[in-house]
Amino acid sequence: MPLIDVLFPLGIEHYLVGGIFIGLGVSFLFISTGLIGGMSSFFTTSLSFVSSWSYFNQADFISSRNWRLVYAAGLVIGAAFWCFFFGESFQTSVSWWQLSLGGFIAGFGARLSNGCTSGHGICGLASLQLPSLLAVIIFLSSAMVSAAIVKSLGGV
């Protein structure tokens, strides 16, 4: 079997095309408005709508919460567009304890780090930020370890 089929058993085209679309989205955001389009800040800035705690009500959270909410709505609409024209609806078989425990730790960590796969990964790497490169190397490594441990515990 050729090496490329071993490394990418499902092919590479959809990965490449999808990645280019993500890059075009972040690029369009920057060209039109100058904004940097990471996703994880959305979670903290949106909490300012419902929490009176001062951390969530910092000036830069309040000033960016509206566009981040619209950006998140765009994500949902874009995915629905894909589902309607190209794909089909599917439900993950990953178990609820993985989805909830993993989501909680990922949410806490991404906000402590001030970035996730899109913030540090795409936007940080694209702006040649060393802290973001280190963050990407660290989260890819720790994710590989925890994914292996979860599998050994019988997770999906």
Added chain:
Amino acid sequence: MKISSLVCVLIAGMLFGFGLSYASMISPEVVLSFLRFEDFGLLWVLGAASFVTFLTYQLVPRVMSKPLLESVFGVHPSEMSRDTLVGAALFGIGWGICGVCPGPAIAGLGAGNWPLAITLASVFAGAFVQGRVRDVSLAGED
């Protein structure tokens, strides 16, 4: 922010969400298969998205003095600190458990992947606890 800017933000988000879906990143199974060295496709997604964005971030400010609709080009605010690195390690641990990062947790709902709503709520909970911990520690410094 102007309505015209928000329309552009919405279109940008739609491109992002479409790309995440097209690249199958809204399937936790695909992400977990990458993290377990079974399919390295995620590297193409991250690589292609970063490269396109890299060209934009580096070249556009040289030919345009300001964005089309607003007044300044932003800069990604990453800082070299313990929080950045420890947070990244924790983020990775969570990501490896569920196979869902913040973007797909949001986009997945548009594709009818309802179980990801559990992750969406959990990411909110994690962000809330992080904020409250920080809030209390800031109050303690006053």
